[in-house]
Amino acid sequence: MENLISLVNKIQRACTALGDHGDTSALPTLWDSLPAIAVVGGQSSGKSSVLESVVGKDFLPRGSGIVTRRPLVLQLHKIEEGSREYAEFLHLPRKRFTDFAAVRKEIADETDRETGRTKQISSIPIHLSIYSPNVVNLTLIDLPGLTKVAVEGQPDSVVQEIENMVRSYIEKPNCLILAISPANQDLATSDAIKISRDVDPTGERTFGVLTKIDLMDKGTDAVDILEGKAYRLKFPWIGVVNRSQADINKNVDMIAARRREREYFSGTPEYKHLAHRMGSEHLAKMLSKQLENVIKAKIPGIQSLINKTVLELETELNRLGKPIAADAGGKLYSIMEICRLFDQIYKEHLDGVRSGGDKIYNVFDNQLPAALKRLQFDRQLSMENIKKLITEADGYQPHLIAPEQGYRRLIESSLITIRGPAEAAVDAVHALLKDLVHKAISETLELKQYPGLRVEVTNAACDSLDRMREESKKSTLKLVDMECSYLTVDFFRKLPQDVEKGGNPTHSLFDRYNDAYLRRIGSTVLSYVNMVCATLRHSIPKSIVHCQVREAKRCLLDRFFTELGAMEQKRLSSLLNEDPAVMERRSALSKRLELYRSAQTEIDAVAWSK
Numbered sequence: 001m002e003n004l005i006s007l008v009n010k011i012q013r014a015c016t017a018l019g020d021h022g023d024t025s026a027l028p029t030l031w032d033s034l035p036a037i038a039v040v041g042g043q044s045s046g047k048s049s050v051l052e053s054v055v056g057k058d059f060l061p062r063g064s065g066i067v068t069r070r071p072l073v074l075q076l077h078k079i080e081e082g083s084r085e086y087a088e089f090l091h092l093p094r095k096r097f098t099d100f101a102a103v104r105k106e107i108a109d110e111t112d113r114e115t116g117r118t119k120q121i122s123s124i125p126i127h128l129s130i131y132s133p134n135v136v137n138l139t140l141i142d143l144p145g146l147t148k149v150a151v152e153g154q155p156d157s158v159v160q161e162i163e164n165m166v167r168s169y170i171e172k173p174n175c176l177i178l179a180i181s182p183a184n185q186d187l188a189t190s191d192a193i194k195i196s197r198d199v200d201p202t203g204e205r206t207f208g209v210l211t212k213i214d215l216m217d218k219g220t221d222a223v224d225i226l227e228g229k230a231y232r233l234k235f236p237w238i239g240v241v242n243r244s245q246a247d248i249n250k251n252v253d254m255i256a257a258r259r260r261e262r263e264y265f266s267g268t269p270e271y272k273h274l275a276h277r278m279g280s281e282h283l284a285k286m287l288s289k290q291l292e293n294v295i296k297a298k299i300p301g302i303q304s305l306i307n308k309t310v311l312e313l314e315t316e317l318n319r320l321g322k323p324i325a326a327d328a329g330g331k332l333y334s335i336m337e338i339c340r341l342f343d344q345i346y347k348e349h350l351d352g353v354r355s356g357g358d359k360i361y362n363v364f365d366n367q368l369p370a371a372l373k374r375l376q377f378d379r380q381l382s383m384e385n386i387k388k389l390i391t392e393a394d395g396y397q398p399h400l401i402a403p404e405q406g407y408r409r410l411i412e413s414s415l416i417t418i419r420g421p422a423e424a425a426v427d428a429v430h431a432l433l434k435d436l437v438h439k440a441i442s443e444t445l446e447l448k449q450y451p452g453l454r455v456e457v458t459n460a461a462c463d464s465l466d467r468m469r470e471e472s473k474k475s476t477l478k479l480v481d482m483e484c485s486y487l488t489v490d491f492f493r494k495l496p497q498d499v500e501k502g503g504n505p506t507h508s509l510f511d512r513y514n515d516a517y518l519r520r521i522g523s524t525v526l527s528y529v530n531m532v533c534a535t536l537r538h539s540i541p542k543s544i545v546h547c548q549v550r551e552a553k554r555c556l557l558d559r560f561f562t563e564l565g566a567m568e569q570k571r572l573s574s575l576l577n578e579d580p581a582v583m584e585r586r587s588a589l590s591k592r593l594e595l596y597r598s599a600q601t602e603i604d605a606v607a608w609s610k
C-alpha cells in the first residue's frame, strides 16, 4: 500500500509541472481531488519545528516575520536503511541536494523568485522531495503561518490573504488538516483550531498537535487535552516536544532531538502512560497511515473524476480542431483537407443528404411556371397590337396570302418576354446555391478555427457561383433566343387546315384587318407561344442545372485550388492564422489532458495491483 502515497506524490508533481495547483485557471483541476495533509497554525506555533521533526532534518528557513510565503509541498520518500539522504526540488529536476542548509537557502530563494523580495505571498507551491531512511512516506503541505498583523513592508491585506490561502487548501474535503497549537497558550485562542473548526466542524479530518509542552507553566500540564477530556477532537491530540530556540542555536541535531523527545514523554510522570502515542515519530506514522486510508477511500472517486474529465477535455479539444502543421506542404495539405470537407458538405446539401437542395427544384416546379404564366401575352396580342405589328411588317406591300412577317414579329415580341422569367430562374437558383455555401461554411467545423481561411473559401465559392451564373444566363437566354430565331414549321403547316375551318385566307385586302381575322392571328400566335413556353419550362431548368448546379458540384473550388498552389508560404500561413486565444486554450487543454491520461494509467495500475 506504500505505493499509494508515492502514486499521489507523482501525480502532485505532474500537476505542479503542468501548472495545475488548484487555482482558478478555468481548466479542470486534478490537484484539488488529490488527498494531502496541510499544516496550519499561528505564527511561531511550532509548525516548522513539527515538520522538521517529522522529517528528522533541519531544512526550513527561519527568521522573524512571515517566513513561509509560498506553500511548500513536502513529499517524504522512505529509502533503504543506510542510503544517503538527499532532497530534490521540482523546479531543479537534475539537482540533488545532500546539504540541507542549501535546501533551506533554495526554499528562501525560490520564494523570492516568485514573490519578489517584497514579502508578498503566492499560492504557487514549491515542491520538495526528501529521500531518507528516517522518514515515512508522506506528503505534507506547509502553509504560511496565520497572523494578526502585517510586518513592515507588507500591506495590511496580507493577513487576510494568508487566511484565504490557508482556507483554500484546507477547505477541500480531501485535505487532512494538521492543526498546530502551542501548549503554552490558551487553546481557546488557537488560530489553528479556529480555522479548522470553520472548514471541518465535525473534526473528521483534523489532527490536533500540541507543541511546546515542555514550556508550559510550572504546575500546569496538557494531560486533559491529550487524554481527550478537554478540547476533544475526533482523533486524539498528539503532543510533541521540539527543539527550543536554545537547542537550535546550539545546533542540536534532529535525531538527538527525537531521542530527547522520547525520553521526555517516557520520563515525565504526567505523560508516561501516554508516551506510546506522543512525539513526532508517532505523529509521522499516524499521518502516513491516515493519508493512506484517505487515498484508498478516494481512489475510486478520483478514477471516475479522471475518466469524466478526460472525456470532457477530449470533446473540447475536438471542438477546437487540430493544431496546424508547421511546413508549407503540411499547411497546404491542411487547407486542401478543410476545403475538401467543406466541398463534401456542400455536395451533401445538393444531393439531399442535408437540407436545402430541394429549394432548387421548387424554383423549377413552382417559381418558373408561375412566372411564365404571369407573362401577359394577351396584352402583347391585343387587336390593336396585332394590327399594328402586321401593318408595320407588311410595309408598303400588304401581304398576299398570309402575314408571314407579321406572324414572326408577333411571335418574337411575345417570346422575348420569356427572357425575364428565365433570367429570374437563373438568379433564384444562384441565390440558393450561395445560401448553401454559407450553410456549408458554418457546418464545416474545421473552418471555425481559421477565420481567414473561412473568408477566403466563402469568397472563392461565391466568385465561382457568380461566374457560373453568367454562363448559365448566357446559355439559358440563348435557349429563348433560339426559339425566336427559328419557328417550328410543322405547327404552321397545320394552319391552312385550321384556317379553312375558320374562314378563307384569301380574303379581299379590304377584309384583312377585320376583327375576326386579327383574332384568329392572335390565337394562332398565342398557341404557338404557349407551345414554346411549355418547351422552355423544361429546357430552362436543364440549362440551369447544367451550367450552375452541376458545375457547383463539380468544381466550386477548382480555381481556388489553382491559386493555392501558387501561394507563398507566408500567405498560406496567414490563411491558417488562428485566433490566439484558441491556440492558447488548445495547448493548455492538451497539457491538462496529458496529465490526466498519465494519472489515469498510473492510478489504474495501482488500483489493479491492490
Ligand SMILES: Nc1nc2c(ncn2[C@@H]2O[C@H](COP(=O)(O)OP(=O)(O)OP(=O)(O)O)[C@@H](O)[C@H]2O)c(=O)[nH]1
Pocket (backbone or CB within 6 Å): 041, 042, 043, 044, 045, 046, 047, 048, 049, 050, 063, 065, 066, 067, 068, 144, 145, 211, 212, 213, 214, 215, 240, 241, 242, 243, 244, 245, 246, 248
Ligand atoms: N521548547 C520548545 N520550543 C519550541 C517547541 N516548538 C517550537 N519551539 C520554538 O518556537 C519557536 C517557533 O517555532 P517554529 O517552529 O519556527 O514555529 P513556526 O510556527 O514555524 O513559526 P513561523 O514559521 O514563524 O510561523 C522556535 O524558536 C522553536 O525553537 C517546543 O515544542 N518546545
